[in-house]
Amino acid sequence: MEMNSPHDKAVQAILYGHSCAMRLKMRLDHFNMAESGPVSSYDLAKSIVDCFSNAISILSVKPKSEDEQFSDLSSRDSSPPPPQGSPSKKRKIESTNSSANWRDDSPDPIYYDGYLWRKYGQKCIKKSAHQRSYYRCSYNIDHNCGARKHEQKIKDNPPVYRTTYFGQHTCKTNHNLDAIFTAVQGPLDDSKSAKMIRFGKDLDQEKEHHSNGFSLSVKHEEEESIREQTMDQYHEIASNNQDCQHVIKEDLSSPSDSYPPPSSSGSESAEFDSDLLFDNPDWDRFDQFYF
DNA sequence: CTAATTTGACCCGC
DNA sequence: GCGGGTCAAATTAG
Structure with missing residues (x-):
């Protein structure tokens, strides 16, 4: 249970996003056989977007000084509320x-x-x-x-x-879901959540703030194993949360099958997805990654 | 219909 | 009286 620091969660999110991206890429490479799997390309794309959104949110803050690196944050976070x-x-x-x-x-x-x-x-x-x-x-x-x-x-x-x-949280309910878990499985508590990340509004600006300085470098031959390993980590995270057991079971068969339909996250998410995937004039800039 | 958000009213300390 | 915090009816979203 040591994969709980924000940095670890971000890494997991990126890894899973990368695996989704690769699956999508393979489909596009063999376009004739697209949509042959149980998960739609749209859902895959949405998983990717959500994973990266989460990771970006976690990693987006630049530490003020050297002693405020990511590794410190989890320990600092352990204080009262x-x-x-x-x-x-x-x-x-x-x-x-x-x-x-x-x-x-x-x-x-x-x-x-x-x-x-x-x-x-x-x-x-x-x-x-x-x-x-x-x-x-x-x-x-x-x-x-x-x-x-x-x-x-x-x-x-x-x-x-x-x-x-x-004040202090005195509520006993275990709603303290890992952000990373909600990113992969879908935002279980969307309907109750006070806020959702919204890239659709100001995508270019968001990108400017978040996309600098991040890169993925995962070797191709490691992709499959990484995906499995990553999902194992998700299962481990998920198993700590009773509220999510039903999702975990579904998830065991196929990682993204249980991803909720795009409409469940509201129109803004859908707008974000389509903007990012199809209408973004700067999309080519991401060629340096393995997309 | 239920639940969450919005927004003007109300409250209270300075 | 002013400013900030909360209440609660109305409105909106799911």
Whole structure:
């Protein structure tokens, strides 16, 4: 159970995304036999996109200094209310002011931090050009959970979104899914999730922020074994979560079979997929990868 | 229909 | 009174 650091999750997401990409590529290479498998090409493409989206979100924050490398983040994350899945510039707030206990600045809104949130308010803040959104734990009522968070864009160009966490999660429900798992299996909690990543809106900008400095280098002859190994890791992750057992069983037969239909993630996801896959004028730039 | 979000009203400390 | 946080009715999404 040591594959839980954000870095590890990102690596797994990339590996699985790569395996999906290779499967898709093989189909395209043998176009006449396309759609012969149990998983549609669209679903494969969507899996790829989701995996990379997750990995990008996890890896997208550049550490301020040398001592803030990815390997540190998992250990730092183990402190009190540990928002997970978005290793950005988290820091504990000094006891000097307010009751806030965590603050997280990141270049994009946190789409998944390990908890489910319900928005309960939004206010214009005097000094800021951007509104502040107020969220409380979705299990606020069911489990009397008092955790809250505020989210506000505090800076433009480059954008900085500040999320401030208040209170402790007292909810017992095991909804702390690994972001990576939801990426592969489909966002199980989409309907409850406070935020989804949205590349469709501003794809070029997102790409500019995230695509620099990342590359995949996996040897071809290793692809199959990597896919198997990667899926084993997913199974291991998944087996820790009772809520997902049904998905795991389906998944054992074929990795992507259980992926939910694209429509389940909303129109914006579909829009994103089509934009990225077919309408992106810069698509050729990705030739350097094995796509 | 149910559940989540939006948004103006309300509350409270300064 | 002002600003920020929360409530809750209305609206929207699934």
